[in-house]
Amino acid sequence: xSSNHNDEHEESHNPPRRKEMSRRQFLTYTLGGATAYMAAGxxxxxxxxxxxxxxxxxxxGAFVKVVEESKITNEPQEFHFxxxxxxxxxxxxxxxTAWIRKNDQGEIIxxxxxxxxxxxxxxxNSNKNxxxxxxxPCHGARYTPDGKNLAVAPKPLDQYExxxxxxxxxxxxxxxxxxxx
Amino acid sequence: xxxxxxxxxxxxxxxxxxWRDVADHEVPEHVNPAHHFSAFVYCFxxxxxxxxxxxxxxxxxxxxxxxPDIINAYNSVEYLQTQVAFGQIVRGMHHxxxxxxxxxxxxHTMRVFFTGSYKAPREMNWVxxxxxxxxxxxLGLTGYLLPWDNKAYFATKVTLEIANSVPWLGPxxxxxxxxxxxxxxxxxTRFFAIHVFFLPAVLxxxxxxxxxxxxxxxxxxxx
Ligand code: HEM
Ligand code: FES
Numbered sequence: 001x002s003s004n005h006n007d008e009h010e011e012s013h014n015p016p017r018r019k020e021m022s023r024r025q026f027l028t029y030t031l032g033g034a035t036a037y038m039a040a041g042x043x044x045x046x047x048x049x050x051x052x053x054x055x056x057x058x059x060x061g062a063f064v065k066v067v068e069e070s071k072i073t074n075e076p077q078e079f080h081f082x083x084x085x086x087x088x089x090x091x092x093x094x095x096x097t098a099w100i101r102k103n104d105q106g107e108i109i110x111x112x113x114x115x116x117x118x119x120x121x122x123x124x125n126s127n128k129n130x131x132x133x134x135x136x137p138c139h140g141a142r143y144t145p146d147g148k149n150l151a152v153a154p155k156p157l158d159q160y161e162x163x164x165x166x167x168x169x170x171x172x173x174x175x176x177x178x179x180x181x
Numbered sequence: 182x183x184x185x186x187x188x189x190x191x192x193x194x195x196x197x198x199x200w201r202d203v204a205d206h207e208v209p210e211h212v213n214p215a216h217h218f219s220a221f222v223y224c225f226x227x228x229x230x231x232x233x234x235x236x237x238x239x240x241x242x243x244x245x246x247x248x249p250d251i252i253n254a255y256n257s258v259e260y261l262q263t264q265v266a267f268g269q270i271v272r273g274m275h276h277x278x279x280x281x282x283x284x285x286x287x288x289h290t291m292r293v294f295f296t297g298s299y300k301a302p303r304e305m306n307w308v309x310x311x312x313x314x315x316x317x318x319x320l321g322l323t324g325y326l327l328p329w330d331n332k333a334y335f336a337t338k339v340t341l342e343i344a345n346s347v348p349w350l351g352p353x354x355x356x357x358x359x360x361x362x363x364x365x366x367x368x369x370t371r372f373f374a375i376h377v378f379f380l381p382a383v384l385x386x387x388x389x390x391x392x393x394x395x396x397x398x399x400x401x402x403x404x
Contacts, residue, residue, distance in 0.1 A: 046238060052266045
């Protein structure tokens, strides 16, 4: 690095002198910058590739035709229905379960049987000690016919989005319970 | 800021001598392309290593989507190449890099040969280099089966037939590589394991040896 012999001389003319970059600094920055640029060209595509699943649009769940409305009673009944499921390159059919009933106001309530405690499957009237309730065999969570949590579970059972067309019930996505709470 | 972090660590662990020892060494004039342009032939070793790093990186990322299973392998490769962002690029790096690394390695070997750098005291490094060469060929061979398309399948059949032609041991080698009596599910998992775990581990060990010897012995002198 060469020291600038004109320093003192110039400073007297224009006092607030800009700090100049040394040749070494300049080379460090250009070489560092160029290297970083090239490294980014290699690494960024791989990172974008890796996070792609997070950035994919989540597809809206389609409604699936499940059962005629006339079959639905006040008492919850269990229905199974199938859903085409695209999991990366793997296309499969998932079987889902809904417990459907009509309440006193005539509303259709389709509950998901996935226990809101830790995710076991609840059954209707499945424990003699707790008639007319949903009961979970894992840690004894209990729910009302509308899914309200009575014991153990912190939240009511989730519901399926429901619509009725031409006398048929269609179920959509699983959403938080709107009937109770 | 970065400097402060570095100093803080350096005060406690004295890391400067460690990286100095790795990075601070003289590049003799006769291997510096800035002095003699023809010295670019001395870059081929570094370029081989650079592409090897890209192979390892892009390979690690490919395994995020790739499945070594006869039903899903092809679909997963097609999916990662056509559906995943930058999939074509990441697979492209690995695909073209696999050929390029062989080319670079060949050029590097030529340089070492024609500068006579394999002579005493560097004979052992020539031997290690040859071992690296065979490991690279093994990586190219086992990787080639992984997409599980027609080209992969028949290329592997051919390779296994070549192995089969070894006198006496041929059939045993073939069945061992094949993992059974047909090129199928067990061949694919076997090649995957060899490609992704066994050979890279051997490769890294050999590279460490290669580089330690270079640091010990220095670059060979001018012609
Ligand atoms: C740790 C290091 C490595 C890992 C984890 C890895 C992983 C993979 C994976 C998952 C595939 C299948 C995906 C695809 O075909 O696009 C693949 C293919 C392949 N790999 Fe590697 N690999 C590594 C290193 C290497 C090296 C050093 C070479 C070169 C000598 C190589 C050569 C190949 C080849 C030729 C293919 C077939 C590529 C194609 O047809 O697109 N791999 N590798
Ligand atoms: S998971 Fe249902 S009670 Fe614990």
